[in-house]
Amino acid sequence: MTGKITLLLIFILCVYGAKAQVADTTQQYDIFYSSPKTYELAGVRAVGGGENYDEDYLAQMAGLSIGMAVQIPGETITRAIKRLYGHGIFSDVSIAIDKIEGDKVYLALYIKERHKLSKINYVGLKKAEENKIKEKMNLLPGAQVTDLMKSNLKMQIEKYLKEKGYYNTNIRIIQRDDPDHSNFVILDAIVEKHNKIKIDEIIITGNKLMKDGRLKGAMKKTKEKSLRNFFKSANYIEKNYDEDKFLLVDKYNEKGFRDAVILSDSVVQISPKRVKIYIDVQEGNKYYFNNITWVGNTIYGSDVLSDVLNIKKGDVYNSKYLEERMTSDDDAVSNLYQNNGYLFSRLVPVETISGEDSINLEVRVVEGPQATINKVIIKGNNRTHEHVIRRELYVYPGELFSREDIIRSARELANMGHFDPEQIKPDLANVNAEAGTADVVFGLVEKANDKIELSGGWGAGMIIGSVGLTFTNFSIRNIFNWDSYRPLPQGDGQTFSLKAQTNGKYYTSFSLSFREPWLGGRKPNSLSVSLYFSRQTGYSSSYRNSYYMSNTSQMYDSRQLMLTYGLSVGLGRRINWPDNWFTMYNEISFQRYQLKNWPYYIFSDGNSNNLSIATVIKRSSIDNPLFTRMGSEFTFSLTLTPPYSLFSNRHFEAEKDQVKYRWIEYHKWKFSGKIFMPLTRSEKRPLVLYASAQYGYLGYYDKNKKSPFEGFEMGGDGMSGYSLYGREYVGLRGYENGSLTNAGSSFIAPKSSDASLYSKFTMELRYPISLAQSATIYALGFLEAGNSWYELKDFEPFNLYRSAGVGLRVFLPMFGLLGIDWGYGFDDVPGRSGAGGSQFHFVLGQEF
Incomplete structure (x- = not known):
């Protein structure tokens, strides 16, 4: 009733105000509240700011229609004013009598439109902070500016800054007219952030059986300022603190203190920049699991379920571990059912206290039907x-x-x-x-995984450039279907790669490869084909005998020539034994080396041929090829050539090198094991431990016909700008490229020989910076050790060159894997002064 009287008073005031405004053109009308009269509404006219609106539309908004009965004074006018205010677009509304003719009345609507938003200026905020607040408010130009809008803007800024640790903020919202647009205003949000609030100390009382350090460590984001937390933020953020209190209680629950609670806590500001946190806990008794029973299980016996649960009578009560073994872990009890079709199964644990420190656990199983x-x-x-x-x-x-x-x-x-x-x-x-x-x-969200490689490097005293194209979703069957070109036919998951590398006259190589992962389309049998060719010339004798030559065109000697041709064909398939994570790949390959006046090889003129067969057995269970969180990858390979020396009665010790190495022979064994383990439970930012071990051995059938090819060159980044002949590069950061080749041998190996044996061990901690589709970026710290030997008899498993360092990896869809590492080699390399120490290494399309 009070509201109605107020509106009627407003109406009366508006009427008299209107009469004063139109006194010169309208007649004065006597209106008495005690004796209202009823009129027929004959017209509605907009006055003031309402002239920007269609009069019929305004009347409709007010609930007025021509011909309707209007009592003056009365509820119709009151409701009309309320309805116009209710739309939220007018700051002032009044209705006056325009004129009365007999029993007909004409009304005038006096309306003042609210200001509209032109823009918001943020003063005192960083661009990133400004963008975050814009996302939360989503205020668009043209929106009606109200006191509520300004209040919400201030509240959102204050809330966001508190989440970042700024509690001593001063925020002002100032409204001013936009000089360029009528009825538009600009809002200036002026923010004084001051300093973040730091946690000076966390004081925990009431804990007798759990140490302060363990409880403080349980709180992930609430840390006091100390040397122990030197690399962690000590900012006080209320939201993080509220979450961490639950983690503190969870830590008690993990250690058997089922009844532990926080009795009280307080945050006391001791200075403009510091707070102290006081937490009083009640630990309660420490509990142990007692009897564990299963009810309702018919598919699996109680003994089977208890074995999977992996909790025994007498174990310390741990609510977190119980939940993991029930539902969270990959081999949890619930997954035993869900992996056998029981999608609708449920496990309901019921705990009862027995005595002072024992928990009886009854698990009620609702199996339901198979799905x-x-x-x-x-x-x-x-x-x-x-x-x-x-x-x-x-x-x-x-x-x-x-x-x-x-x-x-x-x-x-x-x-x-x-x-x-x-x-x-x-x-x-x-x-x-x-x-x-x-x-x-x-x-699924498709990503561009075709790669373009444009790179340059420095090798053999000159610049080497390469260009490569890799199409990883190629479709050879649509090669004549022009509608499928985007820009090449794609969609069948095939891989097609082209690469060229050159530094001009000295070195040129070309390679082409194709892989079909499902040959025939029915079974996961892969087909791989690759072709390659390289041409390189030698250094001139004058260059080899001088430390510096100003005319680089005289560096190489075109009369010294080595040509390499290669072809390989491979078939791979998935195998289900010992489990279905295994694959097997078999390959036959042929390389031909043609030499002319080549001084870097065992003989300088002639040909060498390499016909080999390789088998690779691999077990891979990694979860993600770009940033692997968990899983493992083990690879064993054996490559061998026909044992020509066993089929021949020749004594190769006396044979000329051109005859001895016309068909080279060897057997090559390699093993690689990689393990990935998450150290934190965060899915978005997990800290991952990566460990690997690698071994390689190049053997021979006849020691007088030991292969000069297919050996190992160790050290550095594991890449080379060019290759003098077939060899395998093994990186070991912290040392120069190739500096650890035969470094463990007891004698100086032949100058042209690579290592026949190597071992390498790596341990890395990896932390993701970005896992977005546009770029996968992670930082790493590593420890590495390895060595290589010329003969098997020289092998010393603990004689290793050690290094440590940090690095960064960036995977870009168009360019593949890029990276940089800084490593420090701790050990001196005999005969290679400066090979260790501080070294920078670059990664392009490969891992160490």
Whole structure:
């Protein structure tokens, strides 16, 4: 009632105000509240700011229509004013009698429109901070400016800055007219951030059985300023502190203190820049698991479920570990059911206290019916053909539901390289418990993974340039289908690569390769074909005998020539033994080396041929090829040539080198093991430990016919600008390229010989900086050790050259893997002064 009286008073004041404004053109009307009269509304006229609006539209907004009965004074006018205010676009509204003719009334609407927003100026904020606040507010030019809008803007700025640790802020919102636009205003948000609030000390009381350091360490983002936390932020952020209090209690729960609680806590500001945090805890008793029973299980026996749960009577009570073993871990109890079709199964743990320190655990199992997969839906593949995706999946319509198979399918899709692995999130849709069916949805985001390589380097005293093109989603069957070119035919998952490298007259090489991952399209049998050619000339004798030559055109001697031709064909397939993570690859290859006046080889004129067969067995369970969080990769390979010396009665010790090495022979054994382990549970920013071990050995059938090719060159970045002949480069950071070749041998090996044996060990800590589709970036710190030997008898497993350092890796879709490392080699290399120490290494398209 009070509201109605107020509105009527406003109406009366507006009427008299209106009469004063139109006194010269309108007649004075006597209106009495005690004796209202009813009129027919004959017209509505807009006055003031309302002239910018259509009068019929304004009348409709007010709920007025021509011909309606209007009581003056009365509820109709009151409601009309309220409705116009309710639209939120007018700052002032009044209704007056324009004129009265008999029983008809004409009304005038006096309206003042609210100011509109032109723009917001942020003063005192960084550009990134400004953008974050704009995202939260989403205020667009033309929006009506209200006191509520300005209040919300101030509140959002204050809230955002508190999340960043700024609590002593002063924020003012100033409104001013826009000189360029009528009825538009500019808002200036003036922010004085001052300093962030730091945590001076965290004081914990009431803890008798848990030390302060362990409890403070449980809080991930709330740290006091100390040497122990030198590299961690000590900013006080209320949101982080609230979350960390739960983590502190969780730490108690992990150690058996099931009843632990925080009795009280307070944050006391001791200076404009510092606060102290006081936390009082009550630990309660330490509990242990007692009897563990299972109820409702018919598919699996209680003993089987208890073995999977892996909690025994007498173990310290740990709520976090219990939850992990029930549902979270890959081999949790719930997954035992879900991997066998029981999608709708549930586990309900019921805890009861027995005595003072024991917990009886009863797990109630609701198994439910088995579920089958109704549909497998693939979304987001704009370039890759659907059959290429489906052949990598381990889930099929009509099969029993299996969580393990869904995870495996997502992992295979990530390793294809055509999709952003960070955005492959399999989901369920149309889950029908009554019918026992569910759809599996794979939402994919395709990424550009074709690579263009344009690089330059320095080798052999000259600049070396290379250009390469790699198309990883090629489609050879559509090569004559011009509509499929984008810019080349793609979508079938084939890989086509071209590369050229040259420094002009001295060195030139070309290579071409093609890989079909599903030969025939029915089975995952791969076909690989590669061709390559290289041509290189030698140094002139005058250059070799001088330290410096001003005329570089005289560096090389075109009369010294080495040509290399190569062809390889390989077939790979997946094998299911010992498990289905294994693949086997077999390859036959041929290389021919033609020498003319070549002084760097065992003989200078003639030909060498290398016909070899290789077998590679690999087990890979990594989850992501770009930034691997978990899994392992083990590779064993054996490459061998026919044992020509065993089929011949010749004594090669007396043979000329041209005859001895016409057909080279060897057997080459290699092993590589890599393990990835997350050290934190964060999915977005996990700290990952990477460890690897590598071995290589080049053997011979006849010691007088030992192969001069296929040996190992060790040290540095593992790359070379050019290759004098067939060899394998093994990087070891912290040392110069090639400086550790035969460094462990007990005698000086022949000048032209590479190492026949090497071992290498690496340990890295990797931390992701960006896992976006546009660029995968991570930083690393490493420890590395390795050595190489000329003969097997020289092998000393603990005689290793050690190094440590830091590095950065950047994976760009168009350029592949790029990186830089700084390493420090700790050990001196005999005969190679300065080979160790501080070294920078560059990575291009490879890993160490």
